[in-house]
Amino acid sequence: MSSNEQAKQLVGRKAAELVKPNMTIGIGTGSTVYWFILALAEKIKNGLNCKGVPTSIATKNLMQQHKIPVSELNDVEFIDLTIDGADEITHQLQLIKGGGGALLQEKMVAANSKQFIIIADEHKYVSKLGKFPLPVEVVPYGWKQTKHKIEHLGCTKVELRERDGQIFITDHGHYILDCYFNQIEDPTSLHFQLKNIPGLVEVGLFLGMANGAFISYSNGEIRYLS
């Protein structure tokens, strides 16, 4: 296993320590959360009682595979704690998410959680957001017009996401536009402007949502940001 993968595993295990009996847990998506799912499955196997609300079909499948009880957002009153990864995170806990295309459901689950904690390796920790292209989820109808409107907000490039030569379709039937800003000087203002575009469903900027973050380093160290 590479040292980066070990860093992801460490932080996934660390997050599983936060799960207490009878909690409802929001479960994020991606290669870092994968390790959290394994650690949580181990705790459940050893007798812990809890249930999880998945943030994607991929996560739901993994949960079922590892015998973690699944609930849907509509079936719970609230979520005690959500653990999720990020593509970029700043010291102010501003995030870019959606590299895996799950941003819409991830944001809805996070918004209904009492606590939202991020797990990430050191490569995700940045001083300013924007080097990672910002994922934006859009309605397929008229997506080219939506793309033009985003380009007017100062992007150097906007790309329709594809996978294996086909347009990538999200779990909710939408497209993803990856927006290259290079550096996002004012994430709050950009978020507001993007959310005003008709046809745009959700933005991969998560601002003022995370309560804390575990950042893991390849030397085995874990730092907590809050």
Ligand SMILES: O=C[C@H](O)[C@H](O)[C@H](O)COP(=O)(O)O
């Ligand atoms: O849509 C995907 C999510 O926002 C992921 O949490 C994010 O892309 C980070 O994933 P990973 O842990 O695989 O880098």
